[in-house]
Amino acid sequence: MKSQNEIVDKVKKNLIWKSIFRRDYRNTVRDRAQAVFGNVFLHLHPVQVRESAVKLRFTWGMGGITFFAFIILVITGVVLMFYYHPSIDQAYTDIKDLEFQVPFGVILRNLHRWGAHFMVIVVMIHMFRVFMTGSYKAPRQFNWGIGVILLVMTFLLSFTGYLTPWDQLGFWAITVGTNMGAATPLLGYQGPFSEYLHITPYNDVRFALLGGAQVGGNALLRSYIWHCVAIPLFATILMFVHFWRVRKDGGISKPQK
Ligand code: HEM
Known part of the structure; x- marks a missing residue:
């Protein structure tokens, strides 16, 4: 042996x-x-990691926790995709099936929904911590900038996910949100300078977001693709730039003596 x-x-x-x-x-x-x-x-x-820089009372671990929430959301999101069709005939009933028919479906859905709320909260706490410790200062300005884009990506992920259940809450949130887009200067048909640029309800940014002039099937499909493919991909790339930048800027900033 x-x-x-x-x-x-x-x-x-x-x-x-x-x-x-x-x-x-x-x-x-x-x-x-x-x-x-x-x-x-x-x-x-x-x-090597400086001991002083990973003190929980300095970092609050919030960046790591934000990343953890993102991983949970990606995993539960991929599983949710097996049960969901982005069409106005099926989306709402798929969600009801998840709640009442699919084994553990309600847990799966709630893990994703509460995980999303959690990520929005912890990313803001992370940003607050970075601000309070002055970690946005040189040489970390660029990473602060990447962080701001990540914050916007987190909000956009939340917002685009809102329409997917095709319920009243999501429908009206997207209606109001895209109507705000219609008032964007230079891009929306109700915004300043629209008449000089010949911008109409049929060629403005709201039309591009909805895939039409009203919230309907195309809007659901577009929001689904932004939510499940485009934004997560872009956010993942940016997260790796963010982590790489933390390293290149000399590791996590350290507390002042
Ligand atoms: C998806 C969102 C984000 C993720 C996953 C993330 C993740 C992280 C992680 C893991 C760290 C290492 C230190 C720590 O855990 O605190 C970090 C550091 C940092 N983050 Fe973020 N972050 C995000 C968003 C943001 C935002 C919104 C800002 C600010 C606008 C920001 C600015 C920074 C800066 C400047 C550092 C370096 C801090 C230092 O050296 O002390 N990040 N981030």
């Missing part, structure tokens, strides 16, 4: 293992650093 260590050694000498884990994780600082650099997942975390 081979001992456990012998088996582990044999696996580690295997070519497939070696092609994935390029470095042995021996217990020297250099080896550990090399193992981290050579692995894309480990590489997401810095090799």
Whole structure:
């Protein structure tokens, strides 16, 4: 009988293992650093973190918690997509089916809905913390800017998700929201300069958002695609830029002595 260590050694000498884990994780600082650099997942975390900078009373952990909420939303959102059709005939009944027919459907729906409310709250607390600790100052101005776009993305995700159940709440929220779009300067038919630019209800930004002049099937489809594909993709890319920037700006800012 081979001992456990012998088996582990044999696996580690295997070519497939070696092609994935390029470095042995021996217990020297250099080896550990090399193992981290050579692995894309480990590489997401810095090799060294200043103890003072990860004090919970300094960061409140809110950026990490926002990211955690986003992951929960992506997972529950993908599962919800198996039960939902973005059409005005089916959307509302699909949601009712989720609540009353699908096993654990009500939990799934509520995880997604409450998760969304939670993300909106924690992202604002994160922004407040960054402001209060003065972490928006040089060299972190650019990351503050990325953060502002992430904040807008979070709100847009919430807003576009609102229409998907095709209930009264969502219908009127989108009606009011897109009507506000109609009043946008230079873009909306009710906004300033619209007559000079020949902007009408049929070629303005509201029309583009709704895919028509009224909230209907096209608006539902558009909002669904923004909600499930375009905005999450853009937000994910920006989040990785955000995390990368935290590293490049010298790690999380540290409390003043
Ligand atoms: C989806 C939204 C966001 C996610 C997932 C996110 C995530 C994170 C994480 C994980 C950190 C590391 C430190 C920490 O946890 O506090 C961080 C730092 C930072 N975030 Fe965000 N963030 C988001 C939105 C924002 C917003 C709205 C702002 C501001 C407008 C912002 C500005 C910053 C800045 C400046 C830092 C560096 C802070 C420091 O060095 O102390 N972020 N973010």
